[in-house]
Amino acid sequence: MFAPAMKVYTTQPFQIIYSLLEHEYLGYLFESFVIQVNSKKQLTLQHQNISAKNADEFSARLDETDFQLIKLIDQIQQEAVFKKFAVKKGTLADFFLKTYDPVKGDKLLQENILHYVQTRMAKILTLLQNKMTFIMGKDGEPTWKRIESATEKATVLFHFVRNPDNTHYFPTIKYQGERIDFQYKDAVLVCHEPAWLLLNDTLYSFEKEVDGKKLQPFLNKRFIVVPRNVEDSYYRKFVAPLVEQFDVYARGFLIKSERYTPQPQIVFSELAVAETSVALFTAGGEMLEEEEIVQPSGADKMVFQLNFQYGTYNLPMQDAKKMSVSVEKTSDSYIFHRVHRDLEQERHFVRELASRGLEIRNGKAVLDKASAFSWLNQYAGALEELGFSLKQNQSDKNYFIGETSVNVGINENNDWFDIYGTVRFGPYEIPFIKLRNHILTKRREYKLPNGQIAIIPEEWFTQYLELFAFAEGEDDELKLRKHHLALVSDLQNGNLATVTMTRKLEKLREFETVEDKPLPEGFKGELRPYQKAGYNWLHFVQDYHFGGCLADDMGLGKTVQTLAMLQHRKENGAQSASLLVMPTSLIYNWLAEAQKFTPHLRILVYTGTYRTKNVSQFKHYDVVLTSYGIVRLDSELLQKYYFDYIILDESQAIKNPNSNTSEAIRELKSKHRLILTGTPVENSIMDLWSQMSFINPGLLGTQAFFKKEFLKPIEKLKDEHKTKRLHALIKPFILRRHKSQVARELPEKIEQITYCKMTEEQEHAYEETKSFYRNKILKTIEEQGAAKSQFMLLQGLMKLRQIANHPRMADPSYEAESGKLGEVMRLTKTVVSKGHKVLIFSQFVKHLDIVRTSLDERKIKYAYLDGSTKDRQAQVNTFQNDPNLPVFLISLKAGGVGLNLTAADYVFILDPWWNPAVEAQAVDRAHRIGQQNTVFTYKFITKNSVEEKILALQDKKLQLVSDLISTDEAVIKNLTKEDIESLLS
Template sequence: MKVSSAQPFQIIYSVFEHEYLGYLFESYIVHLDDNGGLTFQHQNISIKNAEEFSSGLDEVDYELIEFMDSMQQDVVARKFSKKPMKTEDFFLKVFDKEKGNKLLQKEIERYLDLRRAEILKKIKGKRLFEMGSDGEPAWKEIFYQDKAATILFHFHRNEDNTHYWPTIKHNGAKVDFTYKDSYILCNEPAYMVVEGRLYHFEKNPEGKKLIPFLRKKFILIPGKIEETYYEKFVCPLIANFDVTAKGFDIINEAYGVNPYIYFSTLAAAETTQGTLFDDKKPGANVEDREKILFELKFKYGPYEFKGEANQKSSVRMEKTEDSFLFHKVSRDPEKERQIIQYLKEIDLLLKHGRLTLSKQDAFAWLTLYKFKLEEKGFKLIQKDVENKKYFLGKPNINLEVNEKNDWFDIHAVIEFGDFKIPFKDLRKYIVKKKREFSLPNGEIAVIPEAWFSKYGELFSFMQENGEDSSERMALNKHHVALVDELKHGNLAKVNISTKLESLKDFNKIDDYPMPENFSGKLRPYQKAGFNWMKFLNNYNFGGCLADDMGLGKTVQTLALLQDEKDQGMEKASLLIMPTSLLYNWQKEAEKFTPNLKVFLYTGTNREKDVNQFEGYDIILTSYGIVRLDVDILKDYFFNYIILDESQVIKNPNSNIAKAVRDLRSKFRLILTGTPLENTTLDLWSQMSFVNPGLLGSQSFFKNEFLQPIEKNQDESKIKKLYNIIKPFILRRHKSQVAKDLPPKIENIIYTTMSTEQEEKYEEVKSFYRNKIMDEIELQGMKKSRMMVLQGLTKLRQLANHPKMVEEDYKGESGKMEDVMIRLNDAISDDHKVLVFSQFVKHLNIVKKHLDKEKIKYCYLDGSTKDRQGQVEKFQDDQSVKVFLISLKAGGLGLNLTKADYVFLLDPWWNPAIEAQAVDRAHRIGQTNQVFTYKFIMRDTVEEKILTLQQSKLKLADELINTEESFMKSLDKADIEALFT
């Protein structure tokens, strides 16, 4: 029966019992009579139509309605059903008396009881009714009792049994609820309806504790089960509620609280069984998988309780000769909460008083906080002492590093409490990643995890130095970066020369005079590269000159070799390179170092005799020749061995990589613009050639760096690897060294149509080709140009994205996929990008993709009013990486020097217009190299336009400024070519 919101009404709430779900609530709007009384005219409402009656509802009403909606049977069935089914079928299946799902029944009951509790907490002050059997919502009113009722549980023990019953009092009067058609409306906490009154209780008992007494005066506990019943039921009842007893005693006791932390070992099998993520790889240490279980206990006098601060008292039962004695121990939940909070603050995040940590994390925590905990009164106790007793003292490591002539001398003192451990013994454990060892007293010491991360690589690279190796080791000087880490991390006392320390920052390296016989002048950055190579030479280090192509790696290297000659070097240096570079090196040597004698060791008729190298300064050869003649070449001890395009040896297991490693020389140098192409193993192969041992063995490198970096993107390992190799790699980009306007790097990106796109394109192309050629035959070229332009425009739009022609197109665009991939790559490398298109529709499609990926951008087309605001935002806001610009609106007059990438989404008729677009970025004030990418769809009119641009370049330069003028330059053959 519909109730009008324009007439007087009131909201009421009605409770009824559902066949399966227990007590549920519904909300109703009831029409009021002239005296303000309820009528029989009512209407059920939900949150969907409640707004219609908003004038009579408050905020609590909306909350109540929403809770009640969530309890309706249809909602419950949908929420807990794994597959769609009718509501009645769901309940018949789940609540079947024989085959029903008991676990799901409990879950549903828990879900509903939480909502009942919320409703009853908020319903005070609202009108609540029992629903009549005929569905009348306001059948019998229920009155909420403001004051909480109290419960007293009575136990009377005699020789044969124990009687047990509760009494309820409200406002000092006893509430008689047995045999009164009373019912429990909510179980946890209990709400009970007795003769139209709704009671709630102090100490929040569960309703199931009262349910048995709705139909009986007391419960009888037989003597044969009383001990079990007392232990499981009476103890917690005494702990949480008021109890009076006859036939046994309850003693109240009070003590101060003392926190105990127990820890014990969980075996690997216990911690890995049934777990998807634990490390079970073959060869993994069992001790790495062992866990430590922490358990917090609160001790009160002789009693010990679980570390959960949720009870004011706990009860322990003691059986006497002829009865039972209950010790009710008062607890201090506030103090217990403070203890748990303190443990949380020091990173012991307990759950139900327990926590499991890896052994490394556990002992790192114990080492850090043991003494603080003991100062605060905590007791730390190991439970499983019979297996192994762990050392809980403080471990200490003191390192001292001193620079010697050819190595670093490492002196170390290791202490675990009063025990001093030989350095070489501990080193073996760290290198093998073994975390436990026995102390002289039989206790097990756990090596701190921090020692593995901070000293792991250092210990792996050390060697015995022949002195007292129990405390002293040696480290190759090319590991200067590791020593520097120790110094700046306050991990060791380091004595190192200022000169060697300057290797970390090559700008601080001394300026060396240029060789007198070098014929030429080095640019400033090239001179810095020469200084760096000279510094490496002085310390017998190898290096990698990794400058960008075109920055003069060849001329810097020749300056170094000329200097060697001027210093009196008589031994030849071997330069190995791809065959195609031999002639270039020969010509460059003639130009810059004419005094150096160059020998070309190549060709099928070469004389395979290293004696012929005597008297020469430079031997030029190829990788192929070295691979063939390695057994001959290794008989000569070269001054330098230099690899050009050294990425050739990136595979350390290749024959050429093995061959160059077998050659002998005093110094080694590699030249490459791409030291890392595919994998970090590329780096290991090349750096291990120039400085053997710098990155350890291949297996060590794979385990310590390659796998953590490439599989786990371990930032700490990336940083560690970078620090080790940094002194021996010099890399300058063109953008770093070019003082004038940087050059433009132009690229054409050919893309491929998606299948759906190609179908659309071919359909339109076929249509226009036939129509246009017929039109030219009938009307001639001049009158057909508009149709030609129309057809070409549609094809160009389809090549970009079919959505530009058909708005409801659902397929993909090959060009858009390529544009977004390259755009994301540029953004991820912190570049700013200008994106140009002739078509505003195309830019709008790109906008949607950027919005979807939450990429910030600026936008400019003919309709943009605040042009300058968009320009300034792009120039000044570092978070905005993309600027979408239409050709007509942004081809001229903009200064966008913050961009170093320009994307041309579609080819223009006039190449000069493209150049104007690129010049928005490539102009005075630009400090970066500008890369342009022109996206061309293969096998489309776009590719043909490129060809026509080239064939009509002169005409374009002189005459073509518009599409119309371009059309005039086309003949029939040109048009036929465009549409084939």
């Protein structure tokens, strides 16, 4: 019995050795050991295993090869194999017993393990040259028998002797030119992939890396007999590959060596069915994923197969071996044609293709169809000069390969651009318009008159997509509207079209500044410089018959710029009235502004239940004011009138292109179109499509086209190129100035009154309350004098002011809407969406509570301050410093003085104070030292209410009020009977 392993001391001499053993399941393996060496330099029985875990202890006598060997040997030990391949929990013994069970064993797993072990054994055997190597004894002794590695590689010659009845097959082995007798000599193959033969204590490897399975049968057998009835199959499937790879001696049939100059051939076909994944690579050399390879018939990729013609033999490049063998059966025997391949010349042709952008891997390349034919059209001629032949797979469509060109012309013609052009595919000329549906639907295949399929170049889909998408007309006519001038210019600048246009339009393309226009004589007031520029711009788009979008920030005066332009139309002989469409709440604001700046404009307010539904009346007016709701209701009637201008204020009202309102608006007829909005895009850029399509129909193509080409790329994919492209298309028709851009031209404070129309329910509540108090107060004045009515008057005015704000302030059971609250929320949303901050003042805490509820519903954050607020400064600091808190609700009495709120640049005063000085103090919370921006103040006044009367009294008694009056009671004491009647009228 051999003694157990003992510890080897590093302080004494030792030797690393490698010991070959046979494992029950894994075949031949090596283990590594260190052996203690005695004073006579002999190996002793004292030894221990060495692995990566303890190798460093013995590093003094190990070289780099030893470390490599130890690492590889560790990987093939049964514990390492178990750890790598065991999926389920269990013991090592169970794993091997189940895996290698003769009946139920896992054959696939056995193959995988065998390949894993064999590849590492091959590396180990190669590294063992000049290393001390042994066969392990049956008792585990690592140094039982010394073996050596042959210094040179052996050769194998395979013999085939064809007899009348059969073929004998056997190999012979030579080493250093001498034949080795290996049969029946207890030789073993310690590795099969490739073969390593242990014979007479020597390890042999072989030239041409012979597979060990080809030698294994002959270790104990002289030859194999192949019966005549399976001869043909055997010769083709087994003998031919052997002839390609190894030295073969034949008797009874002929092996003929042949040499030719290779001629390269490219065969292209659709990637229509599953192809083996190992053979398919992209043009960039990356392997295709499985889902990219398995594609249905008509797939949008092409496969290029590189073959080489050697004489009459067509050999695929992927087989790139030194020899290619084909079998020819003669009348009484076989001829094996052994073609010598010129691999260097083949690689030269592969490099030629690579230099032209086609990377061949494993004999193939895969390109998408458009790129494939673009490549063919570009290089076909040059490749043929280099000796390449190009062929199509006969089972595929007959594709056109040849010169492809396009020639497009664009001529200005009255209100349109006429588009004409031809496309050339080789000898065929096709009208440009014939490609329209193909370009729009991205169909690349175009059928030529001779039945061939031409592939439309990929770049045309980008270059001419917008042209076809925006063009109108059918058959042979294709037209673009004038507002697509930017697109026409882009085509011309990119040498994609030849353009002819009038001098006027050429001038438009070259313009740098908009022409200055004088203000109309009937305009009362002055325009700030940026407003005058806006007025000039409105003339600019009008002169060229373009629709325009005036998209200045809220508060910059879109109304006054538009009114100046409408006054100019009146003075210059406009043939019909202009229609101004807006939210109902804005009608009175427009009316008030028109009376102030353009008092000579004849204005019809076309609203209300009792409006006269007859368009003939419009001829007596310059401007018709109406609401979106009325247009929707009176759509058919309004379509009968041809307006000079149709102008949409707050044009985001038509942001939904499929709404009834949008559809009704688009049906109206006019000479000019204009939209006004501070927020052209609220939710999605589809808002923009709807509005721009109203002012310039067709500018952005159809809804479907816009969604596909702009909406999805911009909003979902964040495509910067598409964003810039969209901006370029709409830029000529939008004038947008932010407050920050024109700050120097603005006064420090801008005040504006916003009139709010009561809802029907609100109006009913107001009129009922007004009648009650009016009768009661006037009767008291008549009977007891004005002094006795003061308390009742205060009480009545308070109720009316509350109802003018929101009836719920006077009656908690009121459930309907308030016109003022709707307008306040609309403007708050607009201001906040643009990143501004706003102070909202009311003298009624109840009113602030209602506004709070509305802000909560809209998820708009706010700070709050009234008389009961404990930590006022904390609310101020939060508002001043938090960029995500845009609104501050403040009770006028609690916050009118003593606060510094310079973070805000908008102030909303929800209800008029008797004394304007108190309002001014509120505005000064924002407009004070430290404020960098112009402050915009909006006073919300409910139309046809006591609030309007209070404004009128402020103007009438301004001096008295500002000097003396600070309370409601003080104001009441100074009211005459006529004043009271006016307030309650």
